[in-house]
Amino acid sequence: MVTSTKVLVILSSAEKEKAIAGLMYAKNAHENRWVDDIRVVLFGPIERILANDEELKELSSTVFKITAHPVACTTFADEPATADALKALGCEVDQVGGIISEYLRNGFIPLVF
Numbered sequence: 001m002v003t004s005t006k007v008l009v010i011l012s013s014a015e016k017e018k019a020i021a022g023l024m025y026a027k028n029a030h031e032n033r034w035v036d037d038i039r040v041v042l043f044g045p046i047e048r049i050l051a052n053d054e055e056l057k058e059l060s061s062t063v064f065k066i067t068a069h070p071v072a073c074t075t076f077a078d079e080p081a082t083a084d085a086l087k088a089l090g091c092e093v094d095q096v097g098g099i100i101s102e103y104l105r106n107g108f109i110p111l112v113f
Contacts, residue, residue, distance in 0.1 A: 005034075006036060006037040006103075007026075007039070008038075008110045008111070009022050009023075009025060009038065009040045009113065010040075011044075011050075011113050012042075012043050012045070012046060013044065016049060016056060018046075019113060020056070022040075023063045026038050026067060027062060027063050039103060040067050041096050044073070050089075057089060060091070070090065070092065072092070072094075072096070073097075074094060
């Protein structure tokens with residue numbers, strides 16, 4: 001039986017360096033085919049930081065183009081400017097609790113940064 005490896009990268013920390021590590025992992029995992037499927041969810045203070053940091057915006061934009069359905073939590077993207085900035089990068093804004101749970105039910109391995 002062949003199993004596929006599916007990884008869910010959850011970016012949550014308020015630390016920029018942790019976000020960079022998570023985004024770089026997602027990018028490299030996709031480009032090097034380390035896993036069969038990689039998804040990214042933003043869930044926490046990183047959303048506000050990412051919306052205002054040019055380095056993170058550039059890296060996120062690249063990662064969001066190669067991962068399926070990147071999503072950020074509406075609770076943390078509480079300001080219209082934050083939600084708009086995330087959407088401009090190609091990230092959907094929605095309630096993520098159920099989305100994360102669905103990924104886990106479908107066999108995704110969570111990596112939290």
